[in-house]
Amino acid sequence: MKLTEAFYLRDDVIAISKDLLGKYLFTHIDGLTTGGYIVETEAYNGIIDKASHAYGNRQTPRTKTMYLRGGIAYVYLCYGIHEMFNIVTSVEGRPQAILIRAINPTEGLDVMLSRRNMLAVKPNITMGPGSVAKALGISRNINAFSLQSDTIWIEDRGLVFPDESIAAVPRVGVSYAAKDALLPYRFYVKRNPYVSKPNK
């Protein structure tokens, strides 16, 4: 059930991003389990990708997590407000990562509602990377945690989307990355209500 390390250690971050659609992401934090299946991802292709934090082989306290062995979490703060959850892939020394932009929640709905200060389930509960992290209780203190741990992990439950229901489009919020912003590194499940707005 739980995805093994071999899944994350592959070198093709684009293929892994696509493969992650339909996989179930779970967290067990503060004694509470929450999760759902992934419906939107974005690939960040290492040192040659201008949109990546590791562009140009940049090594800093923040990005060092990306250089570790694949199969761990990379969590950072964006805009001073939002925690972002990424999955590190490929082998040690190759800083590739995948941003989880949206999930379709299936477990722990009541917990997610209270974490999001919402009264009823609406698509925006886990739509967009900042919302996903908040609903799942993800914060920077699980940065670099292994996805083989019992705090955060990903399962294959046999859910597969056919190619024609998967869209590949340019990424969101990376206009500073010049022509790399045009690469179709954002993948999502067509017509799923939890997919975030831009380019839908």
Add this chain to the structure above:
DNA sequence: GTTATGATCTCCT
């Protein structure tokens, strides 16, 4: 030490 800015969300109009 200082400063500019962002892999965004929410609320307001």
Add this chain to the structure above:
DNA sequence: GGAGATCATAACG
């Protein structure tokens, strides 16, 4: 449709 929130990070002096 648009602005404000809010701070760690990274680059620079």
